[in-house]
């Protein structure tokens with residue numbers, strides 16, 4: 001068992017190291033599945049700690065296994081590695097040196113926290129019951145690197161008993177932890193709708209079917225059409241984010257394409273949504289004499305926190321930031337590919353507040369001005385180290 005007093009005492013100098021690492025990652029961001037430099041730094045760092053390192057997992061991912069001196073279970077701690085296609089507009093000394101690419105979601109901080117945690121726990125392997133698997137996962141932003149890591153066996157050797165991950169978050173001030181038992185982040189899917197009519201002269205529309213006016217009915221009614229098929233209070237959103245159609249002002253349009261997203265927080269409702277959309281589209285198209293095609297793609301599943309694992313995180317939070325700074329958050333409509341691991345093994349995903357005390361200097365995630373309060377790295381490091389130690393000790 002590693003006492004919390006030890007974690008607290010040692011995190012101070014390790015979090016300075018984490019800040020240095022984070023700034024280096026920040027200055028050299030890489031997009032999903034292109035994290036080659038990042039992976040090299042991680043692999044060398046973990047090898048230096050004496051961990052069993054694997055590279056090239058899910059193309060650019062890295063795993064590092066710490067075997068404790070005493071037998072026990074295996075806990076996985078995960079950080080994502082990818083940056084975003086955004087031109088950074090901050091004036092930080094360590095701002096991105098790669099045009100058009102930026103760590104604008106805090107994943108640079110996640111990797112730095114996990115390396116600091118690895119360093120802390122590796123120094124205490126003699127007192128550790130069981131193993132800690134540090135997982136550095138590529139391509140969280142839309143590409144689903146987690147799914148590929150699972151396909152390549154990350155949960156299998158040794159078998160992972162529980163998985164934990166965190167996200168630095170600027171809407172929560174530094175010094176706060178937040179999570180939620182059960183469904184925490186929404187499932188997210190994408191869709192394309194092709195609306196077909198029949199073109200004709202706009203002065204003589206008889207016999208033509210206007211795909212644009214049919215689309216207008218769809219845009220106005222789709223959300224309600226889905227809602228009517230689900231129980232009252234169902235937590236879902238259907239959003240059309242792109243519409244393209246028509247060819248000239250005086251031609252009745254014969255084709256409109258729309259693209260959008262579905263988000264859902266209810267496990268029972270989620271599988272019904274494509275069918276409900278399809279039913280609404282058919283009915284609406286038939287009434288106008290047109291037709292509709294729905295291309296529905298499942299994205300990230302629901303991120304569901306195991307209640308017992310969430311208790312471990314909340315207890316760690318009470319030690320690290322104090323019970324009054326541990327927030328029981330409402331579920332979020334955002335999504336996360338941590339969900340793939342949590343479908344396979346129990347675990348918990350949680351938020352670590354990284355907002356600056358001066359709220360005016362906080363920009364949203366995925367914004368060119370995004371920054372974090374780097375003191376949050378120390379909080380994240382203590383959270384992961386004490387969560388892992390506590391899970392292994394209670395096995």
Ligand SMILES: [Zn+2]
Nearest residue numbers: 105141365366
């Ligand atoms: Zn993001």
Ligand SMILES: [Zn+2]
Nearest residue numbers: 105106107167
């Ligand atoms: Zn993110």
